[in-house]
Amino acid sequence: MKLKTGDGSETLYSEEYSEYYHSKSGAVQESVEKYVKPCKIIELAKKGFISILDIGFGLGYNAIAAIDMAKKANPKVEIEILSFEKDLQLEKLKDLKNGLKNYDIIKKLEYDPITKSYHYEDSNIFLRIKIGDATKLIKSVPKKFDAVFQDAFSPSKNPELWTKEYFTNISKLMKKNAILATYSYARKVRENLALAGLEVYDGPIIGRRSPSTLARKI
Ligand SMILES: C[S@@+](CC[C@H](N)C(=O)[O-])C[C@H]1O[C@@H](n2cnc3c(N)ncnc32)[C@H](O)[C@@H]1O
Structure with missing residues (x-):
């Protein structure tokens, strides 16, 4: 089921x-407002390289x-994105209206059954989407990231992606000063982020009364 949201972009x-x-x-x-800007993607782009989990x-x-x-901030930027997704519904994504300039990448993704992942690569971008349970996949990532987009469904519906143990594993994958951004404002989520050793603070207030949450690796 598709829905046209307040800014004209469609969601499912x-x-x-x-x-x-x-x-x-x-x-x-x-x-843009809860993930890309708070994670300082524009500032990182100007330095030439960004890695995002x-x-x-x-x-x-x-x-x-x-x-x-x-790419808008620096057309020559190198961007590496490692995504985890347990259920990628590619066919449903192909005709979504959202105004994103590079959304065509979705149509160019190639599947590798050996690594169970989708890839897209060009001279600027290296995107890999690993299919599976993020709580398990994060345990075998051999590198660290500048930013983390933590965008699971709500803690009551998707509890495994909001625990102290999970955030502790995520924290191990963050470079010093890397920022994790999430829309959730839940007290328990913030507690678990802090217990994972991250410095927790308010993100922007967008589309509702409470702020989102940011957590920095110290
Ligand atoms: C709120 S949606 C993410 C929206 C997405 N970030 C975007 O920009 O379109 C949450 C996603 O997390 C995925 N998910 C839920 N539990 C998961 C898990 N344990 N491992 C990996 N992905 C999971 C769901 O399938 C869903 O696609």
Whole structure:
């Protein structure tokens, strides 16, 4: 089921989780304002290289919005994105209207059955979407990232992606000063981020009364 959100971009409804993939106030706006800007993707792009860990690729809005904004800030930037997604619904994504400039990447993804992942690569971008449970996949990642987009469904519906143990494993994959961004404002989520050793602070207030959450690796 498709929904046109407040900024004109379309999102989908997940029957499995009984939730929309994005905020009804604006799907792409949410990606830009709650993830790309707070994670300082534009500033990182100007330095020439960015690596992003993208939890819950979903419709790919966070990942592609990051590519759009990074390339706009620096056309020569190198962007490496590692996404985890347990259920990539590629066919449903192909005709979504969202205004994202680089969304065509979705149509160019190639599947590798050996690594169980989708890839897209060009001279600027290296995107890999690993299919499986992020709680397991994060345990065998051999590198660290500048930014983490933590975008699971809500803690009550998708609890495994909000625990202290999970955030501790994520924290190990963050470079010093890397920022994790999430839309959630839940007290328990913030507690678990802090217990994982991250410095937790308010993100922007977009489309509702409470702020989102940011967590920095110290
Ligand atoms: C809110 S949506 C993400 C939206 C996405 N970031 C975007 O920009 O379009 C959450 C995603 O997390 C995925 N997911 C839920 N639990 C997961 C898990 N344990 N491992 C990997 N992906 C998971 C869901 O399938 C869903 O696509």
